[in-house]
Amino acid sequence: MAHGEVLEFEEYVRTRQDALLRSARRLVPDPVDAQDLLQTALVRTYGRWDGIADKRLADAYLRRVMINTRTEWWRARKLEEVPTEQLPDASVEDSTEQHADRALLMDIMKVLAPKQRSVVVLRHWEQMSTEETAAALGMSAGTVKSTLHRALARLRQELESRDREELVARALEREERERCAA
Template identity: 40%
Template sequence: MDGEESFRAYVAGRIAALSRAAWLLTGDQHQAEDLVQLTLVRVARHWERVSAAGDPEPYVRRTMYSQHVSLWRRRWRGVDLRADPPEQAMPDGTAGVARALVVRAALARLAPRQRAVLVLRFFEDLTEAEAAAALGCSVSTVKSQTRDALARLRTHAPELAELVGIGAAAGEER
């Protein structure tokens, strides 16, 4: 196998693990993809030497970590530190966090099947038939579980109605 073929085979076999490691380093999917790409470009330049030395994994990992630190340092140097803060206010993200916590707590109050039905129907946006197929039950079971789960949420988590701005008549089905 020539150098290019062995490099392609290595990348095909290790891309998932490298992507996972890059995501754990960066915490962002797009930055992780960039990091993997930069790492593989750098490794490809020296692949003949790296692959001839034996296992290329330690070299690739070390290159990835070095690239991550280099990118981090470049971004850090680009920060403009001033005594006066900028006039533009940053958007307040606390409402989104509060909403996520309320929804998570409300879903935790439901039975597992009710929670699964709501997630499939409203988060995954599946039809009743698709949700029934995913859960291995009938469409009527999905309908009844949805009805019961929504009724339970209305009773035990009224803060959800306030959170999404639904008025007092929210208890009625639309």
């Protein structure tokens, strides 16, 4: 790569790194994994920087590399579940409602398949149009729409399921308190 292109890439990373890291954080819930994802995508993009003719599309290219990388990681993961009788208490890092909502959303996003998660992230967090999302993911606009529809339905179903579980748990707690008070 020519010296001028190296400087151009460095400038691009310097100006766009915060936005790109936010995108990575939306693709993977762990902040350290998000940084690793972005770094991996930047390394892969650096090797192909001179091949990106229209640098205005660099964000889309890099997001696509992040999505592909995340998908590779997801496919290569080893599922090591440890059965336990007692589930650990869920913890919320911050007591504010906004942080709790964000944590819940990031948690329920885990139920989505990688393709569905990518579509939701690009359409709703990155606020890309259907056509931009289709181009970034290499699929048709119709596929984006149907994938988004199914993903949002799955998220709604998961939220409703968790709401029902919470209502049942509260009712059981109330019954237990009333029984102990009697």
